[in-house]
Amino acid sequence: MVPQEIVTLLQVFLFPGFLFLFCLAFFSDWMDRKLVAKFQNRYGPLYTGPKGILQPVADFFKLLAKEDIIPIAADKTVFSVVPMLVLALSMTPLFLIPMIDYSALIWFEGDLIVIMFITTLVIVAMFMGAWASTNRFSTIGGMRVGLQMLGYEIPMTIAMIGPAISSKSLSVSGIVQSQAVGIWYVITQPLGFAVALICLLAHLQRVPFDVPEAESEIVAGWLVEFSGKKLALLKLSKNFELVLAGSLLVSLFLGGPLGFWLPHPSVYFFLKLIVCIFILSNLRALFARFRIDQVLEGAWKYLTPLALLQIILVVI
Amino acid sequence: MAMERELLKSLAKKPATLCYPSEKATPVEGIRAKVAWDIEKCIGCGLCPQICPSKAIELTGKGSEAEITYYLDRCLFCGECVDVCPTKTIKTTSEFELAFTSRTEATIHYKRSKPSSNRKEKGC
Amino acid sequence: MATRIPFGPQHPALKEPINFMCEVSDEKVLSVRPRLGYIHRGVEKLAENRTYNQNLYLIERICGICAFAHVTCFSQAVEEILNIEIPSRAKYIRTILAEMERIQNHFLWLGDVGHEMGFNTLFMYSWRDRELVLQLIENISGKRVNYAMNTIGGVRRDITSMIMPSLKEGLNHLEERAKYYTEMCTKDPTVLRRTVGVGMLSPSDALELCAVGPTIRASGIPRDVRADDPYAAYEEIPFKVITYDGRDVASRLMVRLDEVLESISIIRYALDNLPNGDVRVRVPRRVPKGEAVSLVEAPRGEDLHYVRADGTEKPVRVKVRAPTLANIPTLCKMLIGENIADIPVVIAGIDPCIACAERLVFVDTATRKRWMWNKQELRKYATKWYRKK
Numbered sequence: 111m112v113p114q115e116i117v118t119l120l121q122v123f124l125f126p127g128f129l130f131l132f133c134l135a136f137f138s139d140w141m142d143r144k145l146v147a148k149f150q151n152r153y154g155p156l157y158t159g160p161k162g163i164l165q166p167v168a169d170f171f172k173l174l175a176k177e178d179i180i181p182i183a184a185d186k187t188v189f190s191v192v193p194m195l196v197l198a199l200s201m202t203p204l205f206l207i208p209m210i211d212y213s214a215l216i217w218f219e220g221d222l223i224v225i226m227f228i229t230t231l232v233i234v235a236m237f238m239g240a241w242a243s244t245n246r247f248s249t250i251g252g253m254r255v256g257l258q259m260l261g262y263e264i265p266m267t268i269a270m271i272g273p274a275i276s277s278k279s280l281s282v283s284g285i286v287q288s289q290a291v292g293i294w295y296v297i298t299q300p301l302g303f304a305v306a307l308i309c310l311l312a313h314l315q316r317v318p319f320d321v322p323e324a325e326s327e328i329v330a331g332w333l334v335e336f337s338g339k340k341l342a343l344l345k346l347s348k349n350f351e352l353v354l355a356g357s358l359l360v361s362l363f364l365g366g367p368l369g370f371w372l373p374h375p376s377v378y379f380f381l382k383l384i385v386c387i388f389i390l391s392n393l394r395a396l397f398a399r400f401r402i403d404q405v406l407e408g409a410w411k412y413l414t415p416l417a418l419l420q421i422i423l424v425v426i
Numbered sequence: 427m428a429m430e431r432e433l434l435k436s437l438a439k440k441p442a443t444l445c446y447p448s449e450k451a452t453p454v455e456g457i458r459a460k461v462a463w464d465i466e467k468c469i470g471c472g473l474c475p476q477i478c479p480s481k482a483i484e485l486t487g488k489g490s491e492a493e494i495t496y497y498l499d500r501c502l503f504c505g506e507c508v509d510v511c512p513t514k515t516i517k518t519t520s521e522f523e524l525a526f527t528s529r530t531e532a533t534i535h536y537k538r539s540k541p542s543s544n545r546k547e548k549g550c
Numbered sequence: 551m552a553t554r555i556p557f558g559p560q561h562p563a564l565k566e567p568i569n570f571m572c573e574v575s576d577e578k579v580l581s582v583r584p585r586l587g588y589i590h591r592g593v594e595k596l597a598e599n600r601t602y603n604q605n606l607y608l609i610e611r612i613c614g615i616c617a618f619a620h621v622t623c624f625s626q627a628v629e630e631i632l633n634i635e636i637p638s639r640a641k642y643i644r645t646i647l648a649e650m651e652r653i654q655n656h657f658l659w660l661g662d663v664g665h666e667m668g669f670n671t672l673f674m675y676s677w678r679d680r681e682l683v684l685q686l687i688e689n690i691s692g693k694r695v696n697y698a699m700n701t702i703g704g705v706r707r708d709i710t711s712m713i714m715p716s717l718k719e720g721l722n723h724l725e726e727r728a729k730y731y732t733e734m735c736t737k738d739p740t741v742l743r744r745t746v747g748v749g750m751l752s753p754s755d756a757l758e759l760c761a762v763g764p765t766i767r768a769s770g771i772p773r774d775v776r777a778d779d780p781y782a783a784y785e786e787i788p789f790k791v792i793t794y795d796g797r798d799v800a801s802r803l804m805v806r807l808d809e810v811l812e813s814i815s816i817i818r819y820a821l822d823n824l825p826n827g828d829v830r831v832r833v834p835r836r837v838p839k840g841e842a843v844s845l846v847e848a849p850r851g852e853d854l855h856y857v858r859a860d861g862t863e864k865p866v867r868v869k870v871r872a873p874t875l876a877n878i879p880t881l882c883k884m885l886i887g888e889n890i891a892d893i894p895v896v897i898a899g900i901d902p903c904i905a906c907a908e909r910l911v912f913v914d915t916a917t918r919k920r921w922m923w924n925k926q927e928l929r930k931y932a933t934k935w936y937r938k939k
């Protein structure tokens with residue numbers, strides 16, 4: 111028998127740990143790009159690998175090889191730390207999500223709170239990065255990052271608390287396990303699912319909530335000064351965020367890796383993840399960008415009350 | 427929201443563009459593209475270099491010994507030279523892939539094969 | 551705290567270099583200062599060194615999108631000096647192509663506005679459908695962008711009965727798509743939110759600042775050269791001047807989309823009533839002494855060309871006033887008080903074509919001084935200069 115330590119190490123680094131997560135991130139990026147391209151009647155990535163599946167990897171390495179510029183006026187330490195911080199922070203929660211089994215690699219009572227906390231920290235890190243780069247566009251982008259968070263953060267948290275209340279567990283794995291005996295929460299809490307979906311879209315800064323990096327308004331927003339390695343890391347962390355958003359939806363509302371007849375639970379997880387990415391990509395292709403005031407207005411006027419309503423319904 | 431149906435429909439559709447180097451568009455009838463000279467027919471009247479708006483044609487020699495240098499990189503494919511030529515020496519081709527890596531490649535010399543015999547035939 | 555944000559000359563929202571220095575405070579624009587001159591190409595000076603026939607192709611390249619409007623305008627001016635009447639078949643063909651160009655431009659514009667609001671799908675779709683009309687144009691003229699169709703004294707190619715069916719079929723398809731976009735733009739909540747009430751321009755401001763084209767028509771004023779001072783075959787073809795009263799970007803959107811439908815019906819009428827006969831008359835190479843101003847309703851608004859001839863084969867002066875130039879003062883007016891997020895949409899709303907507008911930067915080569923003139927100064931200088939002559 112292989113000693114337990116080695117198994118754990120392999121799990122952390124290979125499957126379902128880092129290596130696997132990297133692959134998953136690249137895959138979901140490819141899938142997102144391909145889907146949006148299809149929606150828009152284009153080809154999308156085409157040449158690198160079969161159907162362009164290696165394009166995100168190629169892009170990543172290309173960016174790594176590019177010149178890395180730090181603006182003279184920037185706060186150098188913060189500016190250099192932020193990309194790593196964002197990457198680390200967006201990757202950590204993925205370890206708390208049960209992907210190949212009913213319980214995650216690491217899990218404890220209350221890890222849902224940790225995930226929420228970390229997603230907020232990511233935003234703070236982005237804001238710091240924007241502020242440290244001292245570019246006018248970055249500053250505006252950073253402001254918008256912060257403002258947008260004020261809008262979607264609360265309804266998102268409330269929407270995610272719904273499944274926790276129903277399952278009487280504050281752990282993602284616990285929620286998944288409780289769906290094994292009951293039904294999927296997407297059926298009992300459709301409102302919560304919708305609110306969480308929209309808020310995650312805002313968290314991912316994708317159309318229609320790509321206000322912080324609105325290309326045609328403020329060039330690239332908070333990302334404007336990052337280049338080379340730093341940009342590569344930030345882009346990669348975006349992919350992780352996409353995976354995280356998808357897997358959160360899958361675990362909290364769609365029953366995680368639960369299924370009936372397929373050989374391995376992870377297969378279910380992927381299928382559901384793909385469905386979630388499909389929905390996210392579809393929404394991305396469907397809308398025009400909102401204005402920041404419209405985002406806030408919408409979040410406070412509609413999303414928060416809806417999320418609260420869902421909680422009330424759950425509690426009753 | 428109003429576009430959802432179109433979005434789903436285009437999932438099944440073939441993309442609107444062509445995969446260029448492997449698939450190519452067929453040029454339409456009467457496309458105005460690169461022009462070509464059938465230099466043996468040229469009588470050196472000098473009308474085409476005169477009318478060309480972008481000075482893409484250079485005429486050397488006189489009469490039936492005239493030769494043409496065509497600077498493809500300057501040509502804007504207006505087809506004025508085709509219209510003006512009295513002997514229908516110039517024809518529009520349907521060649522539209524006209525990228526070159528150097529200027530010399532884009533300069534085409536139209537030379538006569540046997541200028542002297544040609545002259546005799548014409549008897550001048 | 552007011553921050554100054556440069557909008558351009560290099561900016562993803564601007565396809566051409568122009569600079570708007572915007573003073574903003576809390577995402578609101580306080581003041582705007584435009585600066586032109588980044589792509590001044592000296593077309594007018596170049597035109598003085600070319601024959602009239604060669605100038606056609608130069609003028610055509612003032613703008614890649616409203617090429618046909620410019621070249622029609624120029625040919626009309628020269629025809630007026632020559633005092634010739636072009637055959638009526640040529641007039642109809644000019645009308646058909648001008649309207650096709652309008653459709654092409656409006657589809658392009660729709661995609662562009664979509665892109666500015668972050669609606670890339672709209673951008674992809676409308677540019678895909680623009681391909682349809684480009685193909686129709688290619689069928690007629692053999693080219694897609696600069697058609698090389700106009701010539702002094704008529705047009706260079708005829709619309710044969712062979713391509714007639716394919717044209718009509720293409721028009722049907724285009725009509726369907728235009729209707730689809732109209733419906734979509736009136737229904738899609740995100741599009742409405744980004745356009746309704748954005749970039750307001752009151753009718754009085756529009757008149758005072760001399761707005762042209764769809765910009766003024768979206769402020770409820772029916773001003774259209776095609777109706778006010780008909781050229782080509784517009785006198786004989788019935789059509790409506792589209793106006794909307796919304797004064798905002800949404801109205802500009804609707805004006806343009808409705809104009810596409812109107813253009814389609816104009817083209818249909820023109821194709822059905824195409825008179826027989828020649829398409830061009832031969833004109834002398836030398837143009838007699840004289841001058842002329844001609845107006846054309848380009849897709850973006852009124853386009854003005856002034857040509858002065860002195861009896862040689864080259865013009866002495868060609869002056870172009872492209873529609874975008876007329877719309878820049880209105881643009882600055884519209885931007886004040888808007889959100890930063892709306893700047894691109896508002897700028898795109900007038901459908902700017904900067905390369906056309908670049909006529910007003912003066913460089914004194916001796917002192918290397920650059921300056922710009924406003925209207926009064928320009929007028930003063932002009933009167934002085936002409937008095938001297």
Ligand code: SF4
Pocket residue numbers: 461477478479480481482483500501502503504505506507508
């Ligand atoms: S097509 Fe026009 S530009 Fe080209 S060589 Fe002939 S006249 Fe000159």
Ligand code: SF4
Pocket residue numbers: 463467468469470471472473474475485492510511512513514515516
């Ligand atoms: S117009 Fe024709 S005949 Fe005259 S020089 Fe040109 S090619 Fe020769």
